[in-house]
Amino acid sequence: MKANELAFFGKIAAGVTHELRNVLAIINESNGLMADVLVMLKETPFPQRERFQRSVQKIGEQVQRGVEITSRFNRFAHSMDDPCTEVDLNSIVTQTVSLTKRFAGLQNVELKSALSDHPIMLFINPFRVQMALTRAIDAFVRCMSGSSGSILMLVRESVDSPGLDFYFEGESSDKVVKGAVEAFGEWREFEELASILDLRYDWRAPDIGMALFFPGVPTPERTT
């Protein structure tokens, strides 16, 4: 997709999430009004009161869930606004995990992140980075399917080589990474995006499934 096409898609998607927030706001206030009335009637005998209260509470919880989903999608849509921008790696990882954890969960794989205490600012295309990470995760998840394992993404804050390390819990790293690389198309897409973004990776690092390095950062010697 060209940059202007991505920006157009992002604009439409952002508009839709804004409208959904309006819908959620109407549900929220209407539900809040019902909750207010229930409080006003607390001294009045009221058949099925508990059922009403439970429903009001469930609607409130689902509104919050809807808000979280639309907020995540809205941030994702806005990641298409600029071809390149300054963005915190922690935000990219948080966003990627929240958008992909459902797909991983369907394969019994849990996605986890460990963020840096400090912002790690990169000047990069956030949409393409999220896409690259998602394609890599997809490839790993396919190899771990049904194993009830987890993927931990640890943000590395070293000044010399900030990046992202992938750890595979409950599975052999060797098996997961080699399986992903050898068998699935998602990995090819990851490689293509990594090449465009100048991301480098090392999947033979000891104790780490894959270490990812961001542009302008020297890749350490491979440990074989």
Next chain:
Amino acid sequence: MGIEILIVDDEVEFAEAFAERLRLRGFTAGIAHSGEQALRIVDEGAVKIMVLDLKMPGMDGLEVLRRVKRSHPLVEVIILSGHGSEVDEAYGRQLGAFSYLRKPADIGDVLEAVKRAEKLLASQA
């Protein structure tokens, strides 16, 4: 008694439910469904606090805010919008918005902003 809190929002169902909740809590709340209507009501003189959406057909919320703060600087404006970006928030505050909340907001957060605005108004009286 005139309108003390004016809700300005083109989403009719939202504005009506929200106003009703404020009335249940003892506030005198009115509704305007456009920026132009809001400015006419403010000109009548009873509005103390405005709860303002940003994206509306016709005059948008930031333009309403600009005009209200110019003609009625003592009216405090709380922006409540599902559309706003961080840029909108910064610009709104620059134009004199008292507070900025995102839809859907917890009624407790709105009431807290309203009470702070009332306190500020009382200190200016």
